[in-house]
Amino acid sequence: MNDGKKQILTYNWINKILLNGNKVDNMxxxxxxxxxxxADGNRLHCFSFVTDLxxxxxxVEEIISAGRxxxxxxxxxxxxxxxxxxxxxxxxxxxxKHLSQNLCSLNILAFLFHTIQEFSDENYIKLRKDMVxxxxxxxxxxxxxxxxxxxxxxxxxxxxxxxxxxxxIDMGIYLDV
Numbered sequence: 709m710n711d712g713k714k715q716i717l718t719y720n721w722i723n724k725i726l727l728n729g730n731k732v733d734n735m736x737x738x739x740x741x742x743x744x745x746x747a748d749g750n751r752l753h754c755f756s757f758v759t760d761l762x763x764x765x766x767x768v769e770e771i772i773s774a775g776r777x778x779x780x781x782x783x784x785x786x787x788x789x790x791x792x793x794x795x796x797x798x799x800x801x802x803x804x805k806h807l808s809q810n811l812c813s814l815n816i817l818a819f820l821f822h823t824i825q826e827f828s829d830e831n832y833i834k835l836r837k838d839m840v841x842x843x844x845x846x847x848x849x850x851x852x853x854x855x856x857x858x859x860x861x862x863x864x865x866x867x868x869x870x871x872x873x874x875x876x877i878d879m880g881i882y883l884d885v
Contacts (some may be wrong), residue, residue: 714747719772738763742772755779789819792842831862835869837885 721740728734740763741756750883761767822842825832839845848868858864 715752716745716747717751718743718745719768721768727758732767740768740771740775742776785819788842789815829865831865831869835865838869 717726718742719742721738723738724736725739726734727737737758738754738761741754743751744753745751755772755776757772759771759775761771763771822832826836836845839848849864852858852864852868
């Protein structure tokens with residue numbers, strides 16, 4: 709039941725099928741799907757996954773659950789990279805060879821760096837609580853790095869964090885100007 713409404717879950721699977729039909733030297737995969745319908749038989753959702761694990765009646769629910777969890781994590785991360793200030797959707801098609809891959813890699817590394825900070829850096833955690841959105845945070849970074857040479861990232865975070873407190877603010881101490 710979902711929201712008090714009856715739902716019917718149907719699991720389908722098949723093992724050892726060729727990924728690309730009947731082509732020679734093709735990879736064998738195992739495929740499964742979950743179809744969710746309402747009591748009237750109307751299809752509400754359909755999820756399908758491919759794995760190298762053998763799928764059985766005993767493990768099909770677990771495999772689909774793991775597949776849905778992985779999809780959710782990937783989808784949420786990609787959404788963050790596209791809409792929360794990392795601008796991953798920007799067209800990085802500039803350059804002759806590998807610029808787009810390099811810029812994308814740097815973007816993902818920045819996301820990783822900020823994610824680690826969210827768990828380990830007290831000032832970063834306080835700052836992110838003060839700034840409701842990542843975009844507001846990034847605008848502050850862009851402003852400071854556009855107009856000042858910042859030699860110490862931690863000091864820059866402190867400067868942003870304490871800039872509202874007149875007793876602690878001394879731009880020279882934080883930004884080395």
